[in-house]
Amino acid sequence: MNKERVANLIKELLIEIGEDPDREGLVKTPQRVAEAYSFLTSGYGMDLKTVINDAIFESDANNMIISRDIEVFSLCEHHMLPFYGVAHIGYIAEGRVLGVSKLARIVDFYARRLQIQERLTNQIARAVMDAVGAEGVGVVIEARHMCMMMRGVEKLNSSMITSSVLGSFHNDLATREEFMSLINSRSNFSI
Numbered sequence: 477m478n479k480e481r482v483a484n485l486i487k488e489l490l491i492e493i494g495e496d497p498d499r500e501g502l503v504k505t506p507q508r509v510a511e512a513y514s515f516l517t518s519g520y521g522m523d524l525k526t527v528i529n530d531a532i533f534e535s536d537a538n539n540m541i542i543s544r545d546i547e548v549f550s551l552c553e554h555h556m557l558p559f560y561g562v563a564h565i566g567y568i569a570e571g572r573v574l575g576v577s578k579l580a581r582i583v584d585f586y587a588r589r590l591q592i593q594e595r596l597t598n599q600i601a602r603a604v605m606d607a608v609g610a611e612g613v614g615v616v617i618e619a620r621h622m623c624m625m626m627r628g629v630e631k632l633n634s635s636m637i638t639s640s641v642l643g644s645f646h647n648d649l650a651t652r653e654e655f656m657s658l659i660n661s662r663s664n665f666s667i
């Protein structure tokens with residue numbers, strides 16, 4: 477991303493919305509916005525192999541591994557407004573497991589671009605599946621869309637839940653149910 481060019485576009489935008497880009501509070505705003513967009517869309521400039529950084533380990537674990545409540549911040553591709561929420565990822569390993577932080581990094585890798593929630597969910601599931609050759613993968617994202625809250629239909633409390641299930645999570649009802657019940661259970665353990 478050419479930040480200087482983006483900053484110039486933001487300056488034009490400020491003028492179009494009736495602002496004075498030269499007033500004190502706004503002088504540095506185009507650069508700030510360019511920096512912010514560079515971060516929020518940084519997924520485009522990364523590759524999955526670098527994100528995972530070979531953090532794949534041999535393991536004979538053959539039960540379900542779940543990482544729950546991973547924060548998601550993304551931008552909807554229709555309005556370029558944020559949607560945010562949590563992702564839950566579960567998989568059943570077949571000899572190899574992922575470094576646990578990499579699940580959250582995979583979420584960020586796909587979230588930091590223009591997205592729709594369904595595609596984001598599918599991409600995360602596919603990436604985990606392919607990274608470790610899992611027996612099965614399930615991903616659930618629950619999110620709120622600012623484009624539905626601040627504008628448009630103006631519904632403040634509705635959320636959207638999307639899921640993607642691959643392999644045994646797709647084929648085996650008991651596996652899917654175990655995943656859903658584990659991500660919905662609340663423990664007494666507080667961190």
Ligand SMILES: Nc1nc2c(ncn2[C@@H]2O[C@H](COP(=O)(O)OP(=O)(O)OP(=O)(O)O)[C@@H](O)[C@H]2O)c(=O)[nH]1
Nearest residue numbers: 552553554555591592593594621623624627628629
């Ligand atoms: N399925 C899905 N829809 C999304 C997502 N993010 C935004 N949308 C929807 O994309 C649709 C775009 O609809 P349009 O009618 O083209 O745009 P709009 O006139 O701005 O629509 P409103 O939001 O209803 O005012 C809206 O229904 C949004 O709620 C997403 O992640 N998944």
Ligand SMILES: [Zn+2]
Nearest residue numbers: 552554555623
């Ligand atoms: Zn939107």
